[in-house]
Amino acid sequence: MYRDNQRSIIAAVGSEPVSIFGCGNPPAIVMFASAQSCGGGPVKCIFCKICEERAAILDRKYFEWLEALSNNQALAKQDPDLQRINDAYDLLKTDSAESFRQFLALAESGSVWSMATIGRLFETAEGTDRDLVQAEAWYSRAYEAGSDYALIWLGQLYLRSNRFEKAIDVFRTGVDRGFAPAMYYLALSYWKSGDWPRKRSEAMSLLERGFEAGDLAAGPFLGHSMVRGRFGWQHMLAGLQFLIKVVEAQAKVIEDDKAGREDIGENRPGFFGRLAASFWTASQARTGTTPETGGTSFLPAGP
Incomplete structure (x- = not known):
């Protein structure tokens, strides 16, 4: 029971799974010039396979980082x-x-861990009908009791329903108590809220702090936002330089992961990490939730 493989964080786009560190679109399709060569059907190019492999590693390392800090x-x-x-x-x-x-029953008896879990089950319609009102209520109870996962899930729920001020309040609570994963989400909330011009300096600082803390989603968002002028034209050149740093950091994560698995075998999560991973994966697939990145696994973009 304690040795199941951890699944990567994915979001469904059509019938194709898309990694949070993948292209942000269904994998690239290469059409053969001659219909006779492949029966006229689309096939994934070999570079997509390489991209997907690296994206899966980054997804897994992101979740491991999140689990370690929560x-x-x-x-x-x-x-x-x-x-x-x-x-x-x-x-x-x-x-x-x-x-x-x-x-x-466990949640109603006061189990904080089960409160967050039952909120997830309501949101993803596992064992019950989907009920976002109930999901929000249980997330809120778990969040108020101090659950880090409930903080993220509640904030994400607010983001998806365009209640940006509520999302900002939730993620700011996480930042204030030093929960590094909340930094990316607070910056993302500022971007989505339309309050970016007033908050972009704070957002830049949050993303820098998140990147330095090991958040694999913060660096791509920061770098591409700099290049696109979202923090002002004066940061555009520095953004290009920073993206090189992001690519190098991702390459090192992938290299270290492969070397580690070859040396000592793949580390598998324990029961609670495995359960959290399963809920996270299911929710990404069913709700298409954040983190939101685009580009490729080598150079993912911000939203």
């Missing part, structure tokens, strides 16, 4: 109903409705 594990281990959480999770694939009922 209090997800601590909240779970502090839960007095740890065995019941295990039991409810075991039912997710075989009887999602019963799993939902068990998680709901």
Whole structure:
């Protein structure tokens, strides 16, 4: 139960999975000039396969970073109903409705970890009908009780429903308590809110801090925003230089990951990391949520 492979963070675009560090569009399609050579059907070019492989590594490393900085594990281990959480999770694939009922009972009894989980189940329609009002209510309860994952999920819910001021308030709470993943999301909220001209200096600082803290989503957003003049024309040249730094950082992450897996075997998440990963992956696929990047795995862009 504790050794399942972790799935990468994906969002569905048509029928093609798209990594948060991938192209932002379905993988490139190469059409053969001669219909006879391939029956006239589109095929993925070999560079797409390389891009997807690298994007999958960056996705996984992003999630590992997020999990390491969050209090997800601590909240779970502090839960007095740890065995019941295990039991409810075991039912997710075989009887999602019963799993939902068990998680709901745990959440109603005060389990903070289960509050965030039941909010996710409401949002992704696992074991129940999709109910964003209930998802928001449970996210809010878990967020108010201190759950880092609930903070991100609640803020994302607000972003997707264009309630930008609420998203800003939630992510600012995370930044104020030093939760590095919230820095990228607060900057993204400023961009989406239309308040960018007044907030762009703060956003730039947030993205710089996030990048230095290891956030693989912050660097691409920062670099491409600089190049596009979003922080003023005076930062455009520096943006090009910074993007080189981002590419080098991503290449090192990929190289170190491959070397590490060859030396000691692939590290797999424990139970609570695995469960969080499964909810994160499912939600990205069903809601098309942030982080939002474009470009390629070598040079992803900001939104």
